[in-house]
Amino acid sequence: MSGMRKILWLLAFIVTGVLLYPSLPSLDPIISKTSSLEVQIRDTEIKIVQARDAQAEGQEFLARLETLRGRIPSDPDLEGLVNELSRRITATGMRWTDGAPSALEQQAEGAVFRTWQISLTVAGPESGVFPLLESIATADRTLTVDSVSVRTEGDKVVVAINARFYALLPGEYNDSQYQGS
Amino acid sequence: MPEKYVGICIDGSRATMVNTIDSLATSYATVDLGDVGESVKVLIKNVKQRKKSPPIRIVVSAPTSMVKSMDVTAKATASYDDFQELLYTALPVDRDTTSVAGMVYNPEDMVGDKVCPGAAASLATSVLSEVYNAMGSLRCEVVSMPLVFAAHNGVWLGIQQGIASLSLLTNGRIVAYRQLRLGGLSSVVSHLLGSATNVKAIQTRVEQALVTVNSTDTQASTEVGRYMRMLTTEISQTIDFWRRQGEVIENDGMILAYGPGAISPLLDDALHEAGFVRALCSAIDRQLVNVASAQRLDSYPAFLAAVSVGKNMPYVSFLNPNYQALKRAQRRKLKIVSTIAGTLAVLVSLGLFVVKPIVDVKRKESATKTSLADVEGRFAPLQDMYLLSEESLARATVNDEVLADQPNWAAIYQQLMLSTPPTATIVQITATSSEGVVIVNIAAALPGGRYEDMSAWLTRLSEISGATSAWTRGFNERQGKVTVDLTVNFAVSQPATDEVSR
Secondary structure (H helix, E strand, O other): OOHHHHHHHHHHHHHHHHHHHHHOOOOHHHHHHHHHHHHHHHHHHHHHHHHHHHHHHOHHHHHHHHHHHHHOOOOOOHHHHHHHHHHHHHHOOOEEEEEEEEEEOOOOOOOOOEEEEEEEEEEEOHHHHHHHHHHHHOOOOOEEEEEEEEEEEOOEEEEEEEEEEEEOOOOOOOOOOOOOO | OOOEEEEEEEEOOEEEEEEEEOOEEEEEEEEEOOOHHHHHHHHOOOOOOOOOOOOEEEEEEOOOOEEEEEEEOOHHHOOHHHHHHHHHHHOOOOOOOEEEEEEEOOHHHOOOOOOEEEEEEEEEHHHHHHHHHHHOOOOEEEEEHHHHHOOOOEEEEEEOOOOEEEEEEEOOEEEEEEEOOOOOHHHHHHHHHOOOOOHHHHHHHHHHHHHOOOOOOHHHHHHHHHHHHHHHHHHHHHHHHHHHHOOOOOOOOEEEEEOOOOOOHHHHHHHHHOOOEEEOOHHHHHHOOOOOHHHHOOOHHHHHHHHOOOOOOOOOOEOOOOHHHHHHHHHHHHHHHHHHHHHHHHHHHHHHHHHHHHHHHHHHHHHHHHHHHHHHHHHHHHHHHHHHHHHHHHHHHHHHHHHOOOOOHHHHHHHHHHHOOOOOEEEEEEEEEEOOEEEEEEEEEOOOOOHHHHHHHHHHHHOOOOEEEEEEEEEEEEOOEEEEEEEEEEEOOOOOOOOOOO
């Protein structure tokens, strides 16, 4: 076989290889899958760090979690809310005269917690207004007040409060983005 | 370390082999299967040759071979072609059918144009080819019969199967060589054979007649005796011729004999009748002490071939006529092998070019899967704590978010009360929070109050921490009763309650 023929054979092999190369199965799916696995590894490592930090805090972490569960419970717990408000109102020397929770508020798309409204009408001495407002602000349950109306009626005042309370439903908080309504 | 040598003598269809350790013969074997190729193959069947073993020297005596002394100069040996040309010039042989070889007795003396003695030999190429073919892949060198006798002076008579020859060696050189017209022992067999066909039986009868005195096979004995006498006559004529030529004959009248016929007492008788004396070469005989005496003279050529291995090379050796064909075959084989190897190399390269990325990607995928399994294994016992951590994060986030714009209602209310003039009576305070701004509307009675009193009240309101503006929406004085409607805006700057951290 002459040298030229050898070179031609070599070229034929190379050209054949180059032509056949694109017909080989694509590696993209495997590469993509591997990248996805690498992301999973990174995410899991972050989870491990997060869990270990919580574990290191121990009882302190668990106590804080319980406080948060009280503030933002997993269900509306209207009965618990009414009981607490009633207790606090009474403690300030006021009397709950009227009030009712409204229906669930319309949630914004992507919101991960639920919001309800509640209206309160409280009557009592003027000296009870400030403690009442302070007590609501420091309630175990998180309440946000939208409006307060204080009206003098004779020797007493009538306080009307529009507020909101919240719940974070189970299964709606893992790996989610938290967005208010 | 002692070296082992092998020498073979080809005589017609008969092959004889002698093994030596250094210059001492250790074994002797002879085979005659009627075909030289077959005989050689059987003879060398058990010969083992290692990479460093010396070649096997084969001495060939054939009817057509010729040997002649010649002069050689350094120029003539400058190349093998030049030397071959000199050999063909010295010998009247057909170049197409005959191969040539030669030797220079003292190559170290060859300087410039100085003439040195040498010898040329010829051999039928067909015989040579047959011998080389029979030797197969064994390394060997084929030389012509009398050349191995160098250094053993005298008149050497060879009585072999194929030929009978006479060589004259003087001063360690071959001076003259002649194949006798009578031929070898095969001519005796031919005479006895007549119309019979069993050659082997006749050969056996001749062999018996050669060694038996007063043989009962008178026909064979008579024929051998006649052959010996005729041989002696031709020897006498030849030696006379050499004398007339002026050749120096050492120990003139003494004959050194070798070959299967040399042992015959009938030869002794014939030589004696012609005035010759049978002599023995004691130097060679001593080295053949391990060979049976009946075979000793027959073993001379093979033995001398063995002990002269490698001497006077390369000229003394006949080139293998198949050498070019062998080389061509080797080159062809090498090309095929190199082409296959090259093709494989290209295929492997292409394979690596195509396969390596796949292997790398697969390997990385496998390693990543292993890493993931490891990480998941470490995470498994922490999963519950992680879920609690996530829950805590979620609730804290919601809590912080909803309280972010929450005003401190109690503080606002307290400040409003503190800024209220003592004479004023609050009728109603309405406060609403929207988008970080708290708008407070105050409706109050200000008995006996004047506009300046309201203005002073507004000033105090505007000085409350967080208040951004304060203004009046109404100042009414009716029947001595003054009522005012005021508005204060607060900017929500801080949450009303302590933040619950995560």
